[in-house]
Structures are given as structure tokens and as C-alpha cells.
Amino acid sequence: MTDPYDHTAAVEEALAALDLDTKARLLSGQDMWTLPAVPGIGLKSLVMSDGPIGVRGRHWSAEDPSVALPSPTALAATWDPQLARRAGHLLAQEARRKGVHVLLAPTVNLHRSPLGGRHFECYSEDPLLTGAIGAGYVRGVQEGGVGTTVKHFVGNDAETARYTVDNRIAARPLRELYLAPFEHIVKNAHPWGIMTAYNQVNGSTMTEHRALVQGVLRGEWGFDGFNVSDWTAARHTVRALRGGLDVAMPGPRTVYGARLADAVRAGEVTEAEVDDAVRRVLRLAARTGCLAGVPAAVGPDEIPERIDGRALAHEIARRAFVLLRNEPVDGTAGGAQPDGAAARVRPALPLDAAALRTVAVIGAAARDARVLGGGSATVFPEEIVSPLAGLRAALPDGVEITFAPGAEPHTRIPSAREGFTLRARYLAADGQLLADTPQFDGMVHAIGSFPDGVTPHHLHAVELTGSFTPQTTGSHTLAVSGTGDLRLTVDDAVVFDEHCAPAGGDPFEDFLNPQERRIAVPLTAGERVTVTLWHVPRSAGLGEDLAALNFTLGHRAPQPDPDAALEEAVRAAAAADVAVVVVATTGEVESEGFDRTDLRLPGRQDELVARVAAANPYTVVVVNSGSPVELPWREQVPAVLLTWFPGQEAGAALADVLLGTHEPGGRLPTTWPARLEDAPVTGVTPDDGRLSYSEGVFIGYRAWQRRPAPSPAYAFGHGLGYTDWEYESLDTTPDSVRVRLRNTGQRTGREVVQIYLAPENAGDHRPAPDAATPPALAPDAAAAPDSVERPARWLAGFATVEAGPGESAEVEIPLPGRAFEVWSEEAGGWHRVRGDYTVEAAHSLTDRRLTAEVTAV
Ligand code: BGC
Numbered sequence: 001m002t003d004p005y006d007h008t009a010a011v012e013e014a015l016a017a018l019d020l021d022t023k024a025r026l027l028s029g030q031d032m033w034t035l036p037a038v039p040g041i042g043l044k045s046l047v048m049s050d051g052p053i054g055v056r057g058r059h060w061s062a063e064d065p066s067v068a069l070p071s072p073t074a075l076a077a078t079w080d081p082q083l084a085r086r087a088g089h090l091l092a093q094e095a096r097r098k099g100v101h102v103l104l105a106p107t108v109n110l111h112r113s114p115l116g117g118r119h120f121e122c123y124s125e126d127p128l129l130t131g132a133i134g135a136g137y138v139r140g141v142q143e144g145g146v147g148t149t150v151k152h153f154v155g156n157d158a159e160t161a162r163y164t165v166d167n168r169i170a171a172r173p174l175r176e177l178y179l180a181p182f183e184h185i186v187k188n189a190h191p192w193g194i195m196t197a198y199n200q201v202n203g204s205t206m207t208e209h210r211a212l213v214q215g216v217l218r219g220e221w222g223f224d225g226f227n228v229s230d231w232t233a234a235r236h237t238v239r240a241l242r243g244g245l246d247v248a249m250p251g252p253r254t255v256y257g258a259r260l261a262d263a264v265r266a267g268e269v270t271e272a273e274v275d276d277a278v279r280r281v282l283r284l285a286a287r288t289g290c291l292a293g294v295p296a297a298v299g300p301d302e303i304p305e306r307i308d309g310r311a312l313a314h315e316i317a318r319r320a321f322v323l324l325r326n327e328p329v330d331g332t333a334g335g336a337q338p339d340g341a342a343a344r345v346r347p348a349l350p351l352d353a354a355a356l357r358t359v360a361v362i363g364a365a366a367r368d369a370r371v372l373g374g375g376s377a378t379v380f381p382e383e384i385v386s387p388l389a390g391l392r393a394a395l396p397d398g399v400e401i402t403f404a405p406g407a408e409p410h411t412r413i414p415s416a417r418e419g420f421t422l423r424a425r426y427l428a429a430d431g432q433l434l435a436d437t438p439q440f441d442g443m444v445h446a447i448g449s450f451p452d453g454v455t456p457h458h459l460h461a462v463e464l465t466g467s468f469t470p471q472t473t474g475s476h477t478l479a480v481s482g483t484g485d486l487r488l489t490v491d492d493a494v495v496f497d498e499h500c501a502p503a504g505g506d507p508f509e510d511f512l513n514p515q516e517r518r519i520a521v522p523l524t525a526g527e528r529v530t531v532t533l534w535h536v537p538r539s540a541g542l543g544e545d546l547a548a549l550n551f552t553l554g555h556r557a558p559q560p561d562p563d564a565a566l567e568e569a570v571r572a573a574a575a576a577d578v579a580v581v582v583v584a585t586t587g588e589v590e591s592e593g594f595d596r597t598d599l600r601l602p603g604r605q606d607e608l609v610a611r612v613a614a615a616n617p618y619t620v621v622v623v624n625s626g627s628p629v630e631l632p633w634r635e636q637v638p639a640v641l642l643t644w645f646p647g648q649e650a651g652a653a654l655a656d657v658l659l660g661t662h663e664p665g666g667r668l669p670t671t672w673p674a675r676l677e678d679a680p681v682t683g684v685t686p687d688d689g690r691l692s693y694s695e696g697v698f699i700g701y702r703a704w705q706r707r708p709a710p711s712p713a714y715a716f717g718h719g720l721g722y723t724d725w726e727y728e729s730l731d732t733t734p735d736s737v738r739v740r741l742r743n744t745g746q747r748t749g750r751e752v753v754q755i756y757l758a759p760e761n762a763g764d765h766r767p768a769p770d771a772a773t774p775p776a777l778a779p780d781a782a783a784a785p786d787s788v789e790r791p792a793r794w795l796a797g798f799a800t801v802e803a804g805p806g807e808s809a810e811v812e813i814p815l816p817g818r819a820f821e822v823w824s825e826e827a828g829g830w831h832r833v834r835g836d837y838t839v840e841a842a843h844s845l846t847d848r849r850l851t852a853e854v855t856a857v
Helices: 008-018 020-026 072-075 081-095 127-143 171-180 179-190 210-220 237-242 258-265 269-286 309-320 387-394 506-512 562-576 607-617 651-661 700-704
Strands: 150-153 166-168 193-195 224-227 320-325 358-362 400-404 418-429 431-439 443-449 461-468 472-482 484-490 493-500 516-522 530-536 548-556 578-584 619-624 639-642 690-692 726-731 736-743 749-759 794-803 808-814 821-824 829-832 834-846 847-857
Touching: 008 269, 020 258, 072 081, 072 127, 072 309, 081 127, 127 171, 127 179, 127 794, 150 179, 150 210, 171 530, 171 619, 171 821, 210 651, 224 269, 237 258, 237 269, 258 269, 258 821, 309 651, 320 418, 358 387, 358 472, 358 562, 358 607, 387 400, 387 651, 400 562, 461 548, 472 493, 484 516, 484 548, 493 516, 506 548, 530 548, 562 578, 562 607, 578 607, 578 690, 607 619, 619 651, 639 651, 690 808, 726 847, 736 749, 736 794, 736 834
Parallel strands: 150 193, 166 690, 193 224, 358 400, 358 578, 578 619, 619 639
Antiparallel strands: 320 639, 418 431, 418 461, 443 548, 461 530, 472 516, 472 548, 484 493, 484 530, 726 736, 736 808, 749 794, 749 834, 821 829, 834 847
């Protein structure tokens, strides 16, 4: 039973009233985010929006703010599907407020390689954890009456050449890893939609992949929702329809619409095939309350109670922060001890606020936190609490806070803001002014909709114009970016005038991150100048009928010498009781549309941490990144706290955790390598158009365990809290385990109990002769299913428990039948591998506390 209401009759009646042209039109976007309304049958226009940490809505701008929750990696780090479900309730509420019917989320591709550009937007390297968090999220959103599209089905695990890459994935890893989260979510949370990926899998682009969409997703798993293309991915009318694609986005020019109606008339596809797709769209409309006369799946009275978005963003953030390291501070570090007292042996965190006199907050990201990942996951929160602001608000009066940026992580010039007053004037070709809007900063950006009065057909040029009053005398850097003509004047002088062509790679990437050109302009403090950036946009491949515009005027004031900035940070650290250093990635190295090329923190941030740590042994490092980064100094500092992209309440949650009003609750959903070269999978660039997943099922911890060395910096499941747990007992039944544990520390805490399953015989286990390069597996090695090589252990279940000091807690965790199975083409599908297994109750993959034996029969 996947549908609480039976809409069949209403859907059939609506379908019967539609002619071919209307049906074909209904399967094609009418613009960037919506499908056409059909008033004759009482069908409203269905509105879709990204996703996944908020609801951007129809406008890609700060005018229409949305709550910004922590990044998906953070949500997964809570290991709490119920929390994901509450996030879903909040997002449904946001969606309804903005008139959005379908959220383009969650993203459940896997962390195959740490280089994956959208790693921050996916959950984990483990399919079970990914599926459980994704199912919680989908349930929550849909319980609020809003649809989801689980994405990107399937194999969009990296960004390089994402439109064309042919991922070669053998059946076993495809089933056991990459399809597994989709399967779990489809079977357990019944999503109303799916989004097919840009890439190909085994020779067919996913938008046309009949075997996986019609065969596996719909046929085997019983998916009854609609299938939308990723944006611009649908390329062929007949093949897409036959492959099971229902809706081609964005519009208005797609391979469906009039082209689909023509294909029916030409006898290339049947009207019955079109009807099947329309039926699924009408079903979606019925579920979301967009089909008149049909009760929505969730009526207005059944919507979960109103949720305070800020409070939930705050709660998820601190529950997601992963305390990677928390060692005692040695010596008389930080002056935090009373004069003359012997050094206390206590971990660096939480800080003892009552004993603090001065705190040095260091790092550009402490002031400008990176709270969310880039690309289509971008939303615009109304307010952001930076780490600096959060600490200022939370530290007692009388504690002196010094701030020093130390090192600049950005390589791009930020958009013009301080000292600028700007407006954007939208002009037609004949010079007619179509709209004139005030600008928050130097970035003029629209996707999907323009200001009132502006249409894609009439817009010719945009003039960003206003004044700038510098605060410093010297050489200021102005930067322009955009595709098309760009002319910049400062007072009456033309300082830049060029046609800037797209780089010619990924159209979204060209559009969202156009190349930047810099111009040095000498200016005098206090002397106002007039600045005008004239732009004639050229489509960067997104289609001329689309409301799409993106160009920016950037500005950077004369910078202090980088060495002097580092020195200043070191001085601030040396003079403080505690140094809190916030280091971060930037949108230039970690975002959608490209993969990372290394795992280093950008700029001189590593040097900054090392020098601060040398100046003050009480140095706490806060890592603000969506995916793994190398932390070469990690053994030189007593505490390292990972905050991911923490969402809008970043600083408030950070203050809670640093000062100990709450413990950090996160556990790593993905292994953190010490160095990129240690990571088991680093190949994300196709060779001759193909990317071979030759590692088979051995990604993430499944691969790390397969070789004796090197060890990762931090293992899968790792994360410290502020209390201790003793695992007291582990009892098993054939399909569940019961774990009893006691909080042996001094304060209330939460533990994520992890259950691993280790087969007595991991099969035809062939350790790699060279640890760094495990042998490539032959696709689906024709070994008998009982003897295929399996990982040393894998996650089979988990649960969170909470207990006060001295209290014990008990939890029962199901052991799914699938945990004992392998996919075997030879055996014709899923195959249960009989035999003895060790069940392990663990704090993390490498900190296993209790074991018990089970036999699979
Ligand atoms: C992304 C999708 C997103 C869509 C619409 C695409 O580039 O891959 O995840 O939903 O854009 O913004």
C-alpha cells in the first residue's frame, strides 16, 4: 500500500478529458521550475524547488529567504532518521509557505570518493545510513503534504563531465551500494518522485535508462511516483519516454511538449505511452492538492504543527558537530588555571567559561562562516549567526574577545558590498527601462524569474550602477564576471570592456561560476566615485527562453600584507587564554559542477593553524567544510571540532558546544583520510568518456579495512561526546540485537550505538599485494555467491540512546535480512550467505565494544 488515498478514478477522469497536445505540454516544464496549469480539468501549476537544506522557491535571490539547515553530510552525522524526519516537516512547512509542491531532494548518491564535488550534498559512504536518513527526510517532507524527488538516480557520485560520463558499474556494487539507498527509500518511505541523473550507467544515459527505471525502480520495487529529468538532461523525445522519463525540465523548450505530440502523430511512440507518464503527473498533482476535487494526501488540518526553523537549525547543527579529537591541554596552557595551581588534566573541550579572561577568535571563516554548500543547493537565509557572533553572544561579560582573520581562504573577489550603493536597471533593446531594483550587493542573479516587468524576450541589457565611497586609499581591486558583454566604468573612465565567452564546459558551471576578470583602480579614502557595470547577457547554454542572468561586480579593498595578517593572528593567539581557529573550504574548491582536485584547506590556513598552535597550546580548531579535508596539524592541537556546513545557526550551535551547554552529537558518516593519496578511490575523471567503478563494492570503510595500512585520520562512525559509555550487554535474536549500555560520565549524553556484522569467512579474500592499489575486480567475478569477497565488516544497524549520569539505557536494533545478502547474477539476484557471523556493538568502526555470534541459516 503506497497511497493512503485512492486517486485512481479522479486521475483517469482528468486524463480522459485531455487532448494529446495538452498531455504532451503537461510533461514539459513551462519555465525553470513549474509545469503548466490546465484550468479545464482543475489542475494547478505544479511548482518544484531545490532542496535539500531549505526551500529556495521560484526566485534565486535573497528577496525570498528560506531557513537554511545544516548540510546533508551534517544531517547524516546525527545518525538520526527521526531528526531527518523533523527536518522534513520543517521543509514542508517552508515549501507550503512559498507555494512549492515538490522539493527537489534528497540527494542520496554515495561518497564514493572524497573528491566528489557534491559530497557535502550527499549523506554517507554507507548505503544503509544513506537510505535511513533519506527515508526519514522523505517521510517528513511528505507528511507535510509536499512531494520529494529522490536524486540523482543513479551513479551521480562525482561531477567531472557529469552530463556525459558513462559510469561502468558492475551489477553487484550497483545493487549493494549505489541503488541500495534508493531501494530502501522507495520501499519504506514511498517517495512521490525521483530525479534521474545526468550521467550514463553502463552505456545508457539515466534519462533514457529503461532497464533501471522501468525494470528495477518501477518493476521490481513498485515505485509509483513521477520521474523528472535533472535540469537539461533530457535529450531525446522517444528514447526518454520509452526509458520511463515523465517530465522534462526546465522549459519551455524541451524534448517533450510539441515534439512529443509530433512523435505520437508520426507513430514513433503511442499515445498510451504518453498517457502512462501523464497519469503519474496527475497522481502527483492529486497527492499535493493540485487537482481540484481530490483531497490531497495531507489535508491542511493534518499538517504537522508549526516548527520554529531557527530552533531546529540550531538543534541539528549541534547534534551534527563531530568532535574528532579532545585531548588534555598540557602545562599551564591558556592561563585558565588559578595562579600557581598545578595543571589539571581535563580535555580541552568544553571550555571553562568561568575561568576564561581572553579568547582569540581566528580565521576569516569565523566572521564569514560558510554555512551552506554551493550550486543548486543554495538557499538564502534571512540571518546567519557567524562563529564570532555566536561566541560574542554566549561568552560571559568581561571575557575579552579578539578577532584576527589570519589568512584569506577565498581566491575569488567577493561581490561589492561595503561602501557601495547599487541598483540594477533592466533595459530593452530600444532603451526602454523595464525594471529598476535596488541591489543588496554587486551580484545580479536570477534563475527562473526576473523582476516584475522583465521577460526573457524583452530583456537586452542590465546596468548595475551606483556609487562607491572607499574607506582606504590605495589600489582597490574591482572584478567583473558573467557571460556576454561586460563594460565597467569608474566615474567617466572605461576600465574594462570585453565580450566574455563561456568557458565551454558544464553549462550550469559556466553560468553559476563565470570566469572573473580583475581590474586594479587607485582610489582615495572618502572620495566617492560612480561605478557602472553594463552587461549584455549571452545564454550560457541554459536556453534563450529561460529567465537566467548572472553577473557580478566584485570588490576588494587594499589588503594587508598576508605575512602581516598571519603575524597579527599569532600575536592575538599568544595573548589569549584560548585560541579558537575556524578553517573552511570555499565555493571555489568545494561546490556543484566540478570535483575537488585535492583535499587541502585553501590559502594559507594550514600554516595559520600550525603557527597559532605553536603560539598557544590551548588551540581549538573548528573545521567548517562539507566533506573531508586534510588536517596535517591535527596532532599538534588538543581539540578538533568538525561543524560541516552548519546552516544559519552556525555560531549559536558552536557556542553551545564549545562552552558545553550541549555536547557535540555527531559521528562520521564517512571515513576521513589523512591524505588524499591514502583514500581508496580517487579516480573521478573519465577515461575516454568512461569512468570505471573498478573497486567493486570496496568504497569507504569497506575498502579501508581491506588493507593493513595506512589508517585513516578518523574512522567511519568516529565522534567524541562529553561523557563516557560502558557497553554492558549484547543479546541477539536472528533478526535483532539488544544492547544495554551505561553512561559512566558526569553529565547527560547521547550515544550512537552502531552494529556491525562481520562474516566469519569474508569469502575469497585476496589482500592487495600493494596496499595502495587493491586489485581491480573483474565485473561480477563469476565466483559462486557463497564465496565472493565481502568486506571484513559492514554496518547492519544503529540507534541513538540518551541517558543521565550513571543511568543505563537499552535499545533494540533490527538486523535486516539484507545485511546477510549479496547480489549475485549467478544466483539470479539477492542471495543469503549462510554461515557464522560476529555481531559487534560499537562506538565506531574501530572502537568495537561487545560481540556476539549469530548463524545465518
Ligand atoms: C542539479 C539538481 C537540481 C537542478 C535544479 C541540477 O543542476 O543537478 O540537483 O535539482 O539542477 O536546480
